[in-house]
Amino acid sequence: MPFGYSLFLKSSGKSENTITGYIKTINSFLYYLDTLYGKQRELYEITPSDIKSFLKYKIDEGNNIKTTNKQLATLKGFFDYLWINDKVPIDPAVKIKRYTDSVDEKISNITYEMLLKTLREVNRNSNYSVLRKVIFLLATKGLRGTEFQFHKDSVIDHGDSVELKLKKHSIILDGEDAGLLLNHYYESQFNGSTFVFVTKKHDESIVPIELMSIYTHLNAITEDYGYPDKITLNTIRHAFAYYLYTKKRFSIEQVANLLGIENNSAAQLIRNSVERHMKKEVLEIQ
Structure with missing residues (x-):
């Protein structure tokens, strides 16, 4: 992972398995944006709506609330790191709230x-x-x-x-x-x-x-x-x-x-x- 985030996680005492999981989520998010916009999305261009769109997409794919909140926590940690190290002008994830267990699941009309x-x-x-x-x-x-x-x-x-x-x-x-x-x-x-x-x-x-x-x-x-x-x-x-x-x-x-x-x-x-x-x-x- 560029931007020194992997080294930061390692220095923070995270295990290799944990780091691998974090990086997988971040790469999945970045690839989602690349595909959504048809080009590589620069870090400073990423908005709260992009993050919410990604999380909704993962829920549509069958992610439960617990998994979705883990992915949100990963992205929050990533963007907090970027903001602290002046890689982005604002943190797009900081105000995004965790999903509650009582969140209404969309019921499909497809048979x-x-x-x-x-x-x-x-x-x-x-x-x-x-x-x-x-x-x-x-x-x-x-x-x-x-x-x-x-x-x-x-x-x-x-x-x-x-x-x-x-x-x-x-x-x-x-x-x-x-x-x-x-x-x-x-x-x-x-x-x-x-x-x-x-x-x-x-x-x-x-x-x-x-x-x-x-x-x-x-x-x-x-x-x-x-x-x-x-x-x-x-x-x-x-x-x-x-x-x-x-x-x-x-x-x-x-x-x-x-x-x-x-x-x-x-x-x-x-x-x-x-x-x-x-x-x-x-x-x-x-």
């Missing part, structure tokens, strides 16, 4: 049935790239951001179907879905990486796809198809879990296996999804 309908329309959209189509396809299968970072040898063509082998589970695609993944898989052979999905950085380097790249495509679909709320990976996973549990009558174990998570995590995901749906119904009645 999985809506997503399935849009998926069919997206697949027929001649203005969309194969990349955008396959990202949306895999998002509707409940993939988390890091799960998009799979290697080319994770894609196995069985002839009548395609298997995508992720770290904790596999996804089987057939028909049009299989063809879509294979189309992008063949295109990816020329991306200069061992990964199927990649992000091209400002310095022209190629890295495994980053979250903001995924959201470039999901945001376009949100806008083009007039969704009432932003389509996020977290929103899709909750809608998917609710659909599987209440409509398809999947057990908790089946949902866990399908998403590649532990049974207790699947139970929590389903519980949260059901609670969100119940809150939505209450709000509609009111």
